Amino acid sequence: MESLNTTKVSVGFDASQIKARQTVDREGQIAAAFLDALPLPALGVKDGTEIILANGAAQDLFLKSIRSIKTNGILGLFSQDSPIHDLLERARVTSSPVSARDMKLGGAGFGDFMCDITASPSEDGSFVAVVLRPRGRGRDLSERMQDMAGARSMAALGRTLAHEVKNPLAGIRGAAQLLLRDADPGELELVNLIVEETDRVRRLIDRMESFGADPPIEFASVNVHAALERVAALAENGFARDHVVKRLFDPSLPEALGDEDQLIQVFLNLAKNAAEATHTHQGGAEIILATAYRHGVRIRTASGETRDLPLEIAFYDNGRGVSDDVKDCLFEPFVSTKPSSGGLGLPLVQKIVNAHGGVVDFESEPGRTVFRVRLPVSTQRAGPLTAHYP
Numbered sequence: 001m002e003s004l005n006t007t008k009v010s011v012g013f014d015a016s017q018i019k020a021r022q023t024v025d026r027e028g029q030i031a032a033a034f035l036d037a038l039p040l041p042a043l044g045v046k047d048g049t050e051i052i053l054a055n056g057a058a059q060d061l062f063l064k065s066i067r068s069i070k071t072n073g074i075l076g077l078f079s080q081d082s083p084i085h086d087l088l089e090r091a092r093v094t095s096s097p098v099s100a101r102d103m104k105l106g107g108a109g110f111g112d113f114m115c116d117i118t119a120s121p122s123e124d125g126s127f128v129a130v131v132l133r134p135r136g137r138g139r140d141l142s143e144r145m146q147d148m149a150g151a152r153s154m155a156a157l158g159r160t161l162a163h164e165v166k167n168p169l170a171g172i173r174g175a176a177q178l179l180l181r182d183a184d185p186g187e188l189e190l191v192n193l194i195v196e197e198t199d200r201v202r203r204l205i206d207r208m209e210s211f212g213a214d215p216p217i218e219f220a221s222v223n224v225h226a227a228l229e230r231v232a233a234l235a236e237n238g239f240a241r242d243h244v245v246k247r248l249f250d251p252s253l254p255e256a257l258g259d260e261d262q263l264i265q266v267f268l269n270l271a272k273n274a275a276e277a278t279h280t281h282q283g284g285a286e287i288i289l290a291t292a293y294r295h296g297v298r299i300r301t302a303s304g305e306t307r308d309l310p311l312e313i314a315f316y317d318n319g320r321g322v323s324d325d326v327k328d329c330l331f332e333p334f335v336s337t338k339p340s341s342g343g344l345g346l347p348l349v350q351k352i353v354n355a356h357g358g359v360v361d362f363e364s365e366p367g368r369t370v371f372r373v374r375l376p377v378s379t380q381r382a383g384p385l386t387a388h389y390p
Helices: 002-011 015-037 056-062 066-077 083-094 141-182 185-212 224-236 260-277 324-329 345-355
Strands: 042-046 050-054 098-105 113-121 128-134 217-222 244-248 256-258 286-293 298-300 306-308 311-317 359-365 368-375 385-387
Touching (some): 042 056, 042 066, 050 066, 056 066, 056 286, 066 083, 083 098, 083 113, 083 128, 141 185, 217 260, 224 286, 224 311, 256 260, 256 368, 260 286, 260 311, 260 345, 260 368
Antiparallel strands (some): 042 050, 098 113, 113 128, 217 256, 217 385, 286 311, 298 306, 311 368, 359 368
């Protein structure tokens, strides 16, 4: 009995102390879960330098894991002269929330961006919660869902153009070819121009017809990382051979539900866009293929249905960024920042992703652009299921 009593004394806790510690641990877990559920980047900073909490949005913004953020602290994210240090100190000293608008933040690996910042001390004063609101960094996911109607309209337009325009074009081209037989030397240039322009319009209609087509989706479980590895290999040996291609994959990512070939087409298109956006970069062109599992990411469709989209596949580049005048219409047909582009690549990406029940969105500032594809988790247990685009 004496040894049992000695053991009890050495433990040093009675029932009330154990219960109090369990309560604190549970509250800490709830606080961490709440922070991680926030859609905005958020940090918990202790003593002005130590980072004790960083939610998923913050990890995504800074392109760093939670372990890296905690290990390097606030100075590992921001330079010594960053305005965020002053906000942290003011919040700590005054024990009250402090906010600032249009602050410029920057750091190694994620570029400069403008944001609103709120620093709020915790109730017990043990840390300061910092919430960042990046300015002009893409549209809300629910807004992206509304673009599905536009994609379907363009599909119908593509079919209409194919039917109503291609036949008259064939007649015009045939008539122009007949004119070539008897055309004077001075008229040949004009008649050839008619033929060439007719062929150009025909190619445009072919692209529109392809966009409007509704190929079936062979739904099956898709290993996202295997698909991305194929895209990365194509990039490193082809269109991005002069770039640094990085992979930041979440090894625990579950499989997606979709058509592997069509998803590879989406990933390849976005990777090419990232490479083309950085081809004139002077400080080292870089693209990053990243995956993450985002708990609690859900959207509401136009019909009121709630959809869980926890799988995130992201394509980062450090190029010039998307110009402000096309940000709100970038997924519309014929909108492009590339002179040689037909402007149908991103609308096609959006169409395929929407047909998979997902969404695609983007954020862009000079030096940092990211396109994200969000997809549902695979629940497929049997063979592939054939479905058609809406």
